[in-house]
Amino acid sequence: MHNKSLSELASDLKSSAYSSVELTQYFLDRIHQHQPSLNAFITIMDEQALAMAKVADEQIATGSAGALTGIPMAHKDIFCTDGVRTSAGSKMLDNFIAPYNATVVEKLNAAGMPILGKTNMDEFAMGSSNENSFYGRVKNPWDLERVPGGSSGGSATAVAARLAPVATGTDTGGSIRQPASLTGITGIKPTYGRVSRFGMIAYASSLDQGGVFGTSATDCALVLEAMSGFDEKDSTSSEQAVGDFSATLNNSLQGLKIGLPKEYFKEGLDSGVAKVIDEAIAEYKKMGAEIIEISLPNSHLAIPAYYVIAPAECSSNLSRLDGVRYGYRCENPENLQDHYMRSRGEAFGNEVKRRIMVGTYALSAGYYDAYYLKAQKIRRLISEDFKQAFEKVDVIMGPVAPNTAFKIGEKSDDPISMYLSDIYTIAVNLAGLPGMSIPAGQADNLPVGLQLIGNYFDEAKMLNIAHQYQQVTNHHQQMPTAFESTASNKGEA
Amino acid sequence: MEWETVIGLEIHAQLMTKSKIFSGSSTAYGAEPNTQANIVDLAMPGVLPVLNIEAVRMAAKFGLGINAPVSQRSVFARKNYFYPDLPQGYQISQFDLPIVEMGYIDIPLEDGSHKRIGITRAHLEQDAGKSLHEDFAGMTGIDLNRAGTPLLEIVSEPDMSSAKEAVAYMKKIHALVQYLEICDGNMQEGSFRCDANVSIRPKGQKELGTRTELKNINSFRFVERAINIEIARQIDIIEDGGTVVQETRLFDPNKDETRSMRSKEEANDYRYFPDPDLLPVRISDDFIEAIRDTLPELPEAKKQRFMDEFALSDYDAESMTATRALSDYYEIVAKKSGEAKLAANWIMGNLSAALNKEDKDIIDSPISADMLAGMIKRISDNTISGKIAKDVFEAMWNGEGNADTVIENKGLKQITDSGAIETMIDDIIANNQAQVEEFQAGKEKVLGFLVGQVMKASKGKANPAQVNQLLRAKLKD
Numbered sequence: 005m006h007n008k009s010l011s012e013l014a015s016d017l018k019s020s021a022y023s024s025v026e027l028t029q030y031f032l033d034r035i036h037q038h039q040p041s042l043n044a045f046i047t048i049m050d051e052q053a054l055a056m057a058k059v060a061d062e063q064i065a066t067g068s069a070g071a072l073t074g075i076p077m078a079h080k081d082i083f084c085t086d087g088v089r090t091s092a093g094s095k096m097l098d099n100f101i102a103p104y105n106a107t108v109v110e111k112l113n114a115a116g117m118p119i120l121g122k123t124n125m126d127e128f129a130m131g132s133s134n135e136n137s138f139y140g141r142v143k144n145p146w147d148l149e150r151v152p153g154g155s156s157g158g159s160a161t162a163v164a165a166r167l168a169p170v171a172t173g174t175d176t177g178g179s180i181r182q183p184a185s186l187t188g189i190t191g192i193k194p195t196y197g198r199v200s201r202f203g204m205i206a207y208a209s210s211l212d213q214g215g216v217f218g219t220s221a222t223d224c225a226l227v228l229e230a231m232s233g234f235d236e237k238d239s240t241s242s243e244q245a246v247g248d249f250s251a252t253l254n255n256s257l258q259g260l261k262i263g264l265p266k267e268y269f270k271e272g273l274d275s276g277v278a279k280v281i282d283e284a285i286a287e288y289k290k291m292g293a294e295i296i297e298i299s300l301p302n303s304h305l306a307i308p309a310y311y312v313i314a315p316a317e318c319s320s321n322l323s324r325l326d327g328v329r330y331g332y333r334c335e336n337p338e339n340l341q342d343h344y345m346r347s348r349g350e351a352f353g354n355e356v357k358r359r360i361m362v363g364t365y366a367l368s369a370g371y372y373d374a375y376y377l378k379a380q381k382i383r384r385l386i387s388e389d390f391k392q393a394f395e396k397v398d399v400i401m402g403p404v405a406p407n408t409a410f411k412i413g414e415k416s417d418d419p420i421s422m423y424l425s426d427i428y429t430i431a432v433n434l435a436g437l438p439g440m441s442i443p444a445g446q447a448d449n450l451p452v453g454l455q456l457i458g459n460y461f462d463e464a465k466m467l468n469i470a471h472q473y474q475q476v477t478n479h480h481q482q483m484p485t486a487f488e489s490t491a492s493n494k495g496e497a
Numbered sequence: 498m499e500w501e502t503v504i505g506l507e508i509h510a511q512l513m514t515k516s517k518i519f520s521g522s523s524t525a526y527g528a529e530p531n532t533q534a535n536i537v538d539l540a541m542p543g544v545l546p547v548l549n550i551e552a553v554r555m556a557a558k559f560g561l562g563i564n565a566p567v568s569q570r571s572v573f574a575r576k577n578y579f580y581p582d583l584p585q586g587y588q589i590s591q592f593d594l595p596i597v598e599m600g601y602i603d604i605p606l607e608d609g610s611h612k613r614i615g616i617t618r619a620h621l622e623q624d625a626g627k628s629l630h631e632d633f634a635g636m637t638g639i640d641l642n643r644a645g646t647p648l649l650e651i652v653s654e655p656d657m658s659s660a661k662e663a664v665a666y667m668k669k670i671h672a673l674v675q676y677l678e679i680c681d682g683n684m685q686e687g688s689f690r691c692d693a694n695v696s697i698r699p700k701g702q703k704e705l706g707t708r709t710e711l712k713n714i715n716s717f718r719f720v721e722r723a724i725n726i727e728i729a730r731q732i733d734i735i736e737d738g739g740t741v742v743q744e745t746r747l748f749d750p751n752k753d754e755t756r757s758m759r760s761k762e763e764a765n766d767y768r769y770f771p772d773p774d775l776l777p778v779r780i781s782d783d784f785i786e787a788i789r790d791t792l793p794e795l796p797e798a799k800k801q802r803f804m805d806e807f808a809l810s811d812y813d814a815e816s817m818t819a820t821r822a823l824s825d826y827y828e829i830v831a832k833k834s835g836e837a838k839l840a841a842n843w844i845m846g847n848l849s850a851a852l853n854k855e856d857k858d859i860i861d862s863p864i865s866a867d868m869l870a871g872m873i874k875r876i877s878d879n880t881i882s883g884k885i886a887k888d889v890f891e892a893m894w895n896g897e898g899n900a901d902t903v904i905e906n907k908g909l910k911q912i913t914d915s916g917a918i919e920t921m922i923d924d925i926i927a928n929n930q931a932q933v934e935e936f937q938a939g940k941e942k943v944l945g946f947l948v949g950q951v952m953k954a955s956k957g958k959a960n961p962a963q964v965n966q967l968l969r970a971k972l973k974d
Contacts, residue, residue, distance in 0.1 A: 084543045097542065104536055106543060203543040209773035238545050239776055317773055320575050323586020324540040328639070344579055367577070367768035376770060 005030050006166035007483070010075055010223045013169060017064055017074045024064065024074030028057035028118045031076050035120060035167045038487065041148060044161040046081045046139045047089050048121040056118035063116055071226055073116030078171040080159045081122035082129055083109050083214070084203040092205045093125040093137040093155075096325050096332045096351035106203020107235045108172060108214050115230045120168050124158030127353045128322065129179055129207040131155050132425045135416050136355045143412075144187060145484040146450055150409040153183030153425075156217070160187040163217045165487040170218040170227050174204060175439070176211045177310055178404070178429025184217055184441035185404035185453025190470065190480055191217045192224050194463050196436035197242035199228075200235030206321040208314035209240075211433040220480050221442065221470035225249040228463065242461070249464050253471040258292035260469065263397030267303040268428055274407045276447030281403050284444040284454045284473070288401075291472060296397055300389040305382045306431040307423055312366050312379035313434070319363030322356070358419065387435040390457075399469055400457040403428055404441045408450035428455060438463050442470045443479040451482070498736070499700040502728050503708075504663045504693055505655035508670055509648050510680040511624065511688040512555045518623050518647035519546030519589060526686050534626075534641035540584035545774050548573075552647040553778060555679040556596045556621050557788050559649060562673050562795055563616050565600025567785055573621075573775045576767045581639050582626035590650075592769040595620035596778065602673065603797070604665040605815050614666050615654030624648050649679070655694065655705065660724035664717050667691055668819065672796055676821045690715050695727045697735070706731070707741040711755060713748050723748035727755050799824055807837035816845055822859045826866045833870035836877050843869060847890050864893045872900035885909050885957050912958045915967060918951070921959070922968050925950045936972055944968065 005027060008016070017024055032050050039045055053076060060074035084090045084102035086109075091097045105113065113119075126136040134142040134157025142157040144150040145165040152161045156173030160183035163171050173180040175193035184191025192215050199214040206212060214231065218224040229249040235241045264285065269278065289295060327333035327347030334350055337343035352360070366375035393400060405425050415422040432439040437460060441453035454473075458466040474480050517524055520537035537544045560567040574592035575585075597619035603611045626644035628637050651670060657663045671689060674680035682689045696708035709731070714723045726748075731741050745764075746755040794802070796818045803814040803824075817827040823844070830840040848869065852862060872889055875881050881889060881904060892903040904910055912918060925947060926933055936943040944965070951964045 084541075090542065092542065100542065102543075103541065202545050205542040206774075237547060239547055239774065240545075316770060320577050320587050320768070320770070323577060323579065324542070324584060326579060326581075326586060328581050329539055329584060330541070340581070364768065367770055369766045369768075372768075372770070 006034065006169075007481075008169075009220060010072065010169060010218070010226050013075050014069075014071055014073070018069065024057040024060040024076070024118065025054055027074065028053050028076040028120065031120055031168055034165075035162070038165055038167060042143050042145060042161050042165060042167075043140050044124055044142055044158045044165070044167060045078070045121045046091055046093065046124050046137075046158070049088060049119050052088065053118040053120050056113070056116075060116045060118060070115055072112075072230060074118070075116075075169055076118040076120045077112065077227070078120045078123050078159060078162050078168040079109060079112075080125055080156050080171065080173050082125060082174055082205045083172060084205070085109050085119065085122065088122065090122065090205070091138070092129070093127040093139060094351065094353070094356070095138040096348075097205075097330075098138065098332065100330050102203075104203065107200035107237060108231050109203065111231055111233075112172075112227070123156070123162055123171060126155035126157070126179075127356050128205065128318070129155040129174055129176055129212075130318070130355050130359055132178065132182055132422055133410070133412075133415065134158065134183070135412065136353055138353065141412060144409045145487050146188065147409065149411055150450070151186070151412055153186035153405070153409065155179040155183075156191075157183050159217050160184055160189060160191065163187075163189050163219060164484065166219075166483055170216060170223055172214060172231070173217055174207075174212055174214050175429075175433065176207050176213075176314060177433050178426040180215045180217065181404045181429050181439050181441040181453065181455060182426060185455075186409040186451065188443045188446075188451025188453075188479070188482060189217055189219055190221055190224050190440070190442050190474075191215065192228055192440040192463070192466070193432070193438060194228060194232065195242070195438045195461050196433075197240055198232050198246075198438070198461065198463065200233070200238040200241045202235055202237040206317075208317040209321060210317060211310075211314060213433070221467045221474055222250065222253060225253060225464075225467045225471075228467075232463075244461055247464055249467050252464050252468045255468045255472075256292070257288065257469060257472050260288070260291075260293040260399065261296055261397040262288055262293050263296050263298035263393050263400040265298050265300040265303065265393070265400060265402055267300050268402035272406050272424070272427070273403060274447065277403050277405075277407060277452050280445040280447055280452040281401075281454060285401060287473060287477060291476065298393045298397060298400070300386075300393060300431065302382065302385045302389050303431055306386055306434055307427060309379040309382040309386070309434060310426075310430045311362065311423060312375045313383065315359040315363030316366045316376050316379075317363065319360045319367065322352075322360060325351075327351075355419070383434045386431050390431075390435045390437060394459045398459075399462075399466065402455050402457075404453040404455040405429070408447050408452060432457055436460070438466060440466050440470060442473060443482065444477075445479050446482075451479075500697045500728075500732055501700045501702070502658050503655045503696050503698065503705055504657040504660070504724060506653045506657070506663060506666060507692045507694070508651040508667065509690040510651060510670075510674050512552050512647040512649055512679055513681055514549055514551045514555065514647050516549055517645035518549050518552045518621065520645050522645065524646050528642055530629075530638070530640035530642060532642065534644060538584065538641055538645045540586070546589060546772075548775060548778065549647065552621055553596065553780070554788060555647075555677075556619060556649055557780065557785060558677045558679055558792065559619055559651070559674065560597035560600065561785070561789055561792060562677050563597070563600030563602050563619075565597050565616065565619075567780055568594065568596055568598060569780050570594065571596040571620075571778045571780075573772045573778070574769045575772045576769055578765045578767060580625070580628075581637065582628045582641070582644065584626070584641060584644055588623060588625065589772055589775070590622035591620035594777075596780075602666070602669050604662060604669050606665070607661065609812060612656075612662065614656045614662075617652045617654050619649055619651045622648050622650055649674075655696075660721040660728070663693060663724055664721045667717060667720055669796075672818075672820045676793060676796055678793070684715050687715065691720060693720065693724055695724055695731070696741070697728060697731045707743050709741065709743065709755075710745045711748055712745060712758065719748060719750055722750070722753065723755060726753060730755065796824075803827075807831050807841075809837060809841060813838070813841045813845070817841055820859070826859050826862075829866035830870045830873065833867060834873035834877070836873050839873050839876065840870070843873060843890075847887065851894055863896060864890070868893055868899050875900050875904060879911055879913060879960055880904060881909055881911050882957065882961055884961075885911065909958065911960050912955055913960050913963060915963065918955070918959050918964060918967055919971070921951050921954045922964070922971055925954065926971060933972060944972075
């Protein structure tokens with residue numbers, strides 16, 4: 005069952021080949037089986053998942069089911085789930101039971117998708133390797149010595165190891181695309197404003213965007229459509245109509261203009277990764293696409309701009325985590341100052357503290373113009389680069405990350421080298437554009453993702469472009485062999 | 498040395514929206530602690546603010562009321578600091594792009610002239626909750642009912658040069674926000690609060706002296722006292738060879754002093770930056786015009802109309818439009834009594850004295866506008882004299898009914914029967930021969946004495962003008 009597409013699962017459920025309760029139990033078994041080796045989940049929601057599955061089965065029986073009813077999924081632990089711990093991977097929120105549902109959760113609940121659990125992540129989505137979680141590292145199912153990428157590493161691992169058919173993620177600087185690339189699955193971050201941020205614990209508000217992981221573009225299309233849309237509770241969500249993401253999946257790519265930014269193929273890009281990307285581009289050429297070299301001249305400024313804006317916003321966003329109303333509170337504070345310093349000092353991890361300090365500094369009187377304002381100017385230049393590029397091309401392609409999955413611990417003492425793993429993804433967030441990663445092959449037996457960058461609200465077109473590739477290749481169907489076994493084969497990892 | 502004072506005021510007016518500025522919680526005052534704080538007010542992880550357009554409309558109204566352009570684009574910014582009653586760890590406010598900029602208001606001075614006070618800006622922001630330090634031994638209680646209530650912060654130019662001017666300005670703004678129906682003006686409940694920036698400089702000097710900011714001056718009386726105390730303190734320091742320190746000072750009305758709260762060095766770096774959760778506020782001309790169409794008559798226009806319609810002097814018209822409630826009251830009395838000037842006199846005189854004495858607002862006056870108009874009518878139709886009217890007024894104040902009832906019950910109807918008055922006059926002339934002779938010898942002044950005697954004999958009920966006239970006629974005989 006774990007290798008079936010969402011539409012196959014839906015049709016099996018409709019024909020009563022198995023029930024949603026059985027399907028949900030099947031995935032829960034796989035989660036429990038592989039949790040010790042992968043650590044993809046922070047909270048496994050057996051009881052709630054089965055209760056939701058039961059409701060879904062009733063809807064299927066009465067004929068009121070939709071395309072996703074009864075298909076279980078996982079949510080990144082950054083989305084608030086009513087009555088369930090929502091930790092954002094932090095000790096700070098280890099005791100936090102969310103009193104409400106994020107809009108994304110609300111919409112997918114309404115679509116009838118049982119929640120298997122909450123997936124592991126870098127603390128407050130800060131990280132590119134999932135080594136920054138209070139709940140321990142997540143392992144890459146392709147090689148347990150390696151990281152799955154981050155910050156949505158738990159969701160990516162869960163889908164890559166087929167512990168969940170689909171899972172939500174969030175992407176602030178590459179946190180969906182990079183782990184999708186490193187674990188060999190399909191992941192899409194839509195246009196900023198396409199998916200409501202209400203109930204999604206904020207890291208950097210102007211960059212954060214929810215999205216989805218799946219094993220194919222068709223699966224992602226179904227779930228992303230269900231997640232998307234204007235939300236009156238999020239002033240930054242777009243009123244633009246969502247449309248039908250599945251309707252145009254089979255459109256021809258004849259005459260499609262693909263832009264290759266020359267800055268994305270310079271030194272720093274692993275040759276094995278570059279080869280896989282070249283082959284994928286060749287495949288598109290075969291499908292009738294035209295390849296055009298473009299330039300995004302301000303690309304090299306994306307990382308420095310991001311590491312001013314994101315920390316600045318996070319330093320303010322995380323201020324509410326003060327131990328006064330919820331979350332971690334230190335023992336016996338001597339006074340208010342001591343309460344703040346120890347509660348926050350004891351509950352936040354090092355990377356979170358680093359970014360709070362960087363952001364606080366960047367916003368301080370006397371530094372604001374030199375850092376924050378300058379970074380905003382760079383942000384506009386980067387958006388302008390993309391705007392000009394999209395006057396010439398329909399989609400931009402390139403690598404997602406400069407390397408395949410790296411070893412656990414390899415970069416954890418070197419923040420700069422860690423930050424550079426997002427070098428091809430960050431500009432997309434600064435511009436607010438949609439971005440996607442699709443499996444394009446392997447280098448040294450590790451997955452490599454091809455990045456698709458679309459124009460604003462071009463999600464349907466991107467899914468179409470991804471789907472056409474997946475019609476003529478089978479990279480997306482590859483899964484790590486160690487996890488092919490079913491639940492009866494316990495303890496193999 | 499002669500000193501000159503420079504004062505600027507920051508007024509926080511709580512806007513009368515039904516729900517909070519960024520959440521759907523009620524803004525009603527006085528509920529059980531924390532019963533009007535939803536997940537947004539509590540700053541739960543993941544929640545987002547959504548702007549209440551009604552607050553924008555009210556701020557725009559204020560802009561029109563102070564002759565200021567309403568910014569077509571204004572931006573919410575975060576003011577970052579930690580405090581337990583500030584759930585987000587930042588206050589959403591406006592910083593470099595406020596919704597209203599560059600307005601003014603004219604205040605009356607004691608010499609009858611007017612002074613124009615510039616209003617630098619007015620911006621929207623959310624209020625914090627309340628920290629309750631009493632009632633919890635060794636702990637602090639937090640009530641977040643007020644957290645997120647919309648405030649309009651109104652910042653003046655440093656255009657005022659005395660405590661009296663500061664009070665006059667504050668009263669003008671207080672009246673305006675109530676005219677506009679954007680703030681209830683209730684100072685006891687904290688709906689209208691004021692901080693003052695005060696500095697002194699040698700007379701004639703251009704550059705400003707070091708200023709201090711005075712907090713907790715939430716009544717007109719306190720503003721005047723606190724500023725005067727602070728001016729004296731600053732003059733003492735400088736004349737003793739010291740320097741004024743830039744700091745925030747708290748006014749203590751019990752000890753009649755201001756004392757240091759925190760110095761500039763201790764002040765927070767608020768790390769303002771545009772709030773990424775909120776879009777810039779864009780206001781169209783249509784939006785402004787729609788608001789302009791709903792504006793009530795503003796104090797200045799009303800004052801002019803009172804001068805035109807009721808022939809009031811500038812001073813009287815200014816007084817009668819000081820607050821919206823007062824102007825409404827006056828207009829009823831003036832129209833119903835048909836005696837506009839007399840109405841103004843009674844309101845400024847006896848009524849306001851009685852209200853002050855019992856610390857009552859005009860809307861709580863036991864004498865309604867209709868009642869006062871009824872009494873004034875009895876003066877103008879000579880049923881009672883102005884003197885007797887004072888007794889009628891007092892009886893009405895004490896709940897003894899309207900003017901006609903009081904006049905009837907107490908038998909205060911004026912004696913206008915000339916026969917009866919002449920009898921009294923004859924008596925007085927007979928008993929005061931010496932004075933009569935003095936008058937006849939040319940001492941005009943003595944007439945007043947004789948009139949007074951007649952009035953006394955009539956127990957005040959004779960018509961003084963009539964007495965005067967009849968007495969004069971008799972004495973000529």
